[in-house]
Amino acid sequence: MGVRVQAETFDPGAELTAFTSAQSNAGAVVSFTGIVRNTPEGDLRAMEIEHYPAMTAAAISAMVDTARARWVLADALVIHRHGTLPPGDVIMMVATASRHRADAFAAAEFLMDYLKSRAPFWKKEITATGAAWVKARDEDEQALSRW
Amino acid sequence: MISVVYFAWVRERIGLPREDVATGAETVADLVAELVAREERYAAAFADLTALRVAVDQTLTGFDAPLAGVREVAFFPPMTGG
Numbered sequence: 323m324g325v326r327v328q329a330e331t332f333d334p335g336a337e338l339t340a341f342t343s344a345q346s347n348a349g350a351v352v353s354f355t356g357i358v359r360n361t362p363e364g365d366l367r368a369m370e371i372e373h374y375p376a377m378t379a380a381a382i383s384a385m386v387d388t389a390r391a392r393w394v395l396a397d398a399l400v401i402h403r404h405g406t407l408p409p410g411d412v413i414m415m416v417a418t419a420s421r422h423r424a425d426a427f428a429a430a431e432f433l434m435d436y437l438k439s440r441a442p443f444w445k446k447e448i449t450a451t452g453a454a455w456v457k458a459r460d461e462d463e464q465a466l467s468r469w
Numbered sequence: 470m471i472s473v474v475y476f477a478w479v480r481e482r483i484g485l486p487r488e489d490v491a492t493g494a495e496t497v498a499d500l501v502a503e504l505v506a507r508e509e510r511y512a513a514a515f516a517d518l519t520a521l522r523v524a525v526d527q528t529l530t531g532f533d534a535p536l537a538g539v540r541e542v543a544f545f546p547p548m549t550g551g
């Protein structure tokens with residue numbers, strides 16, 4: 323199980339390859355990679371991601387523990403970046419490994435839903451016209467109720 | 470003495486990321502009331518508590534949480550990770 327909170331970029335392909343090849347007791351690996359989305363106008367200069375250093379890794383580890391208690395997981399990996407990121411840059415990834423794909427898919431979705439609304443990150447979009455904090459979406463909060 | 474930390478627009482509105490507060494507040498809500506009474510910038514930041522989240526010693530909780538023995542309280546808007 324791994325949780326990494328970092329400013330540095332990472333190679334999601336290399337991470338997934340390393341994660342997959344480390345599995346000896348799994349039959350399925352599911353992964354999700356999040357990247358910095360441009361505005362509809364295409365004028366995003368950067369995404370600033372602030373976080374709560376004293377809380378972030380522990381909060382994510384608690385989510386991973388909850389996922390492990392709920393599904394049969396051989397392994398899980400969460401990487402999440404902070405700092406100033408250009409459009410198209412990788413922000414985060416989740417990977418889960420299980421004996422069967424249903425548990426790997428469900429745990430990955432669960433972790434994504436909780437990372438969205440319960441991990442202490444805040445995004446700010448810097449565009450040609452100014453800077454604005456990204457608002458939490460009601461849909462993201464409602465997504466938690468399915469778990 | 471409690472460390473009070475602010476993130477995102479709460480930090481911007483109050484104008485600092487962290488401060489030590491000498492307080493006898495029994496709950497988070499009491500602490501908020503003390504801060505709001507201090508200066509307009511706190512009143513502006515805490516105007517709508519439904520727009521805010523709070524963590525006590527790095528654990529998400531509610532505004533009715535007790536502060537006995539607590540070292541750090543954090544205020545921030547709903548999180549936007551992922």
